[in-house]
Structures are given as structure tokens and as C-alpha cells.
Amino acid sequence: MDARGRVDLTSFAPVVETHLANTVLTNGARLYVDHAHPEYSSPECRTPLEATLYDVAGEEIMRRALGIANDALDPHHAITLYKNNSDGKGNSYGTHENYLVRRDVEFGHLVRAMVPHFVSRQVVVGAGKVGAETESALEHSPEFQLSQRAEFFEEVVGLETTLKRPIINTRDEPHSDAERFRRLHVIIGDANMSQVATFVKVGSTSLLLAVLEEFGTEVFPAMPRAPVHAVRAFSLDVTLREAVLCDDERTRSAWDFQDELWTLAASYVERTGASAVGDEEEVAMVMTQWREMLDGVRDDHDAVADRVDWVAKWRVVKGYQARYDLSKNDARLRAIDLQYHDLRPSHSLAQRVGLRTICDESAVREAVHNPPRSTRAYFRGQCVARYPDEIVAANWDSVVFDLGEGPLQRVPMLDPLRGTHALTAELLETSATASELLAALDR
């Protein structure tokens, strides 16, 4: 699976740094090698549905890169790709989300408000796991867990991502105006195969951050006394009955937390419309799906096996185990877990379990090549597509041009909500060359 130096990415030109597999794509995303695996960072998106579309486009990009690489390789050395978060042997790797948050929200308040959500959202958006792989989780010898990632968390707050993983990560590089924005770098999520789960994961988190910006921490449910214990214990209990003591002396299950958080988000939507998160229809869709998934995981698994990854995976694992009367440690059950996340259509189990889709296939194909129109990713992606030979670096917050004479010219993009289609499409369409673009920007 080590794709370092193996994947021929020339079809996704331009290669910004030619000696490493590190490419900015025409859809505004970054595709690179992180230690031993390929990593896709989607372009900046404005709404949960857009973020879901660019996540799904990332799968398609990976599949195409995989095809190109394997065409060039001996079949015995063919590469396979899995969109998951652990190898079942104690090695975990993340699916990170990043949210732009107003700078005037204090970091302590971010922790206070969001920990209840991050320990509990796995009941609806966990990707599920057969067995366990860390010492403390193995003591419970679970057949199945809600989350791929939960058992790897050891701290409440911290900077690390690969050791002593924290529920709230402090990496605050906003790649934008740090006076106006902070970045919430979320490392605790699972890789979802279900598009609806990705949508609800991002949508619910965005809504709760909007609640925090608007109303502060007072309205949020109390913190669990021991958040690390809570996130692990919740993952280990597929009956969803496990409850933990909170700072207000009440006990809450993960389901209770999510129920309170849903109600909080619903009242925020009712009072404000939540236009920061998406239009009315999209916000309503987040709320409806979140509610249905929450009710389904408690009352009717069959009703949500088409949306909740852990439910879909567990249904297959249990069914297979029963059919062949397998022990809970049988390798075939672990193989099903891994293969659920296989990105190859020939092998993918997620593609066979009947998951709902919310992204049109044609929209996904578009998103493989074209940036979202709603953020600065539009300007970045368009520059990369239109002026590949003149670009020496395309970063999150700037594009650097080399026009062949004079110094390098850097175009800053500090505001993620500028550089949009509305603001730059005409400029880009009337600039046949990079020189013309830069001249027009100077005017």
C-alpha cells in the first residue's frame, strides 16, 4: 500500500513539487504522500453537502490514480487502497476534518462545547470495527465496536496526531487571517463509506460550532467527567446503554448526548435559520437525517442500515458469522471489516450493502476536475488548470507565479470565502495568460 514514488500523477497535472508525490489538483484539493499512504485533502467547501461531494470525489481520484499505477505495475505488485482508519494491529491513521471558527471563540470554550459531541457522535457516524486492538479495549474482548478510531484516544486536549491522540487537537494553523479565524482540526472522526454519514458528521459538527459562536457554551450539555473513558466506553457498547457521569452529576449515554445536541441544533436552526452552515433546504436535510439515524440506531437498525456505517457493517458481520457458525475471532470477519472499505469496485463491500447516495454520479465526475465555486478553492483550482506552466507553488492561502522574468509573484488568498466563482470567474475567463491575470489583479 506504500504509494510513495509509485503513483504516476501526470494525468493530474501540474506536479507542483516534481520530486515528491505532492500535487495540487484542478479541483483545488491536495494529493500527497503522508509517510506511507496517499492522502487527499479536499478543497475548502462552504456547506456539508459540498464537503461530502468533494470527499466522494476524493475516492474517485484515488481509484483513478490506483488504476494508472496498477497499469504500470507487475500484477503481483498491484496496489490496493482502503478508506479506513486502522489496520487491526494497533496502527491507526486519521480522517481529519477542519472547520473555520471565529477567532473570538476562546479555545477553552471550544473544548467545553465540542467534547460532548466528539465523544458521542460515533453512535450515528461511527464506521464500525470488528474486535479491538489496543490493550485497554482488548480487555473487554468486544465482538464489534461503533468506531474505528475511538480506542486510540488518550488525551482530552493536545497537539499530537499520532501519539497520545487528543479528542480536541490544538493545531491552529488557520491558513487564513489568524486575527479573524481559528481552525478546529478534528482528528477523532472515522472514514465514512456512507455518504449520508459523511454529510451528517460534517453537518452536525458545523451546526454545533455555529451554536457556540452565537450562544456560547452555556447551552451545551455538561462535559463527561472522564472524556477519554467516555469515548472508548461508548465505542465498546453496541447496545448503546453505557452511560457516563457528567460534570452536572447526571449520567448520559452517547445517545443521550446526541439527543440533547440535536435538540440544541434544532432550536438554533429555528431561531436563526443557520445560514452560515447552508441554505434552508440543506440545513433541514442535516437535521432530518441526523434525527432518523439517531432514532434508528436505538429502535430500528434495519431502517438505517442504508446510512449508518457501523450498522451496515455489523449486519453483514453478524449475518456471515451466523451463516457459517464462525467464532468471533475468525479471520473472515476481520476480512469483511477491511474489505468494507476497499476502494476497488470489484472488491468493495460498502458498494454492495445498499448504502444511499446523495451525490449524483455526474456531479462527482465534475468535482474530480473542477473546484467548488463557493470558496477560494475556485481560484486555486482554476489557476492550476489554466496556467500550469507559470505556477511554482499553489498553497492553501496563496498561489505563486513565475512569469519567466522578474521576481516570483505571489497572489495571497487569506480569506477562504473570497476567490469564489462569483468574484473571479470573469477575471479568469478574460485572462488568457498568467501575465494578463496578474496585470488585471494589479489594476
Added chain:
Amino acid sequence: MSERERIQKQRTERASETTEDVSVDATKGDQLKADLDDLLDEIDEVLEENAEEFVRNYVQKGGE
């Protein structure tokens, strides 16, 4: 676009068969079981043949 239009079941044969036939709860239970049986048949066809070796060799080194 309405939510109903946006959220479409993946157009597998299995999905289109089930959505039309299901009416009452008793039938629904049988139908779900039949669906699962079909799905498990399909999994048998694509599951890695040597699961033991596949699981053993699946190792990630480094990265986050």
C-alpha cells in the same frame, strides 16, 4: 431538488426489488432476511479467498 430526489438508493437490482414489494411488517421481515441472504452470497463471491493471510499481511506503517 427535494430531499427525496437527492437521496436515492443505489440502483442495484436488490434495492429496486425490495422497495416495491414491501408493504406490511411481516413481509418486511422476510424480505430483509432474503436481502441479507443475497448479500451474503455476493460477499462469498468477492471476499478475499485466503482471509487469514489477507488479514495478517494488512499492515500500515506510519502516517496519520
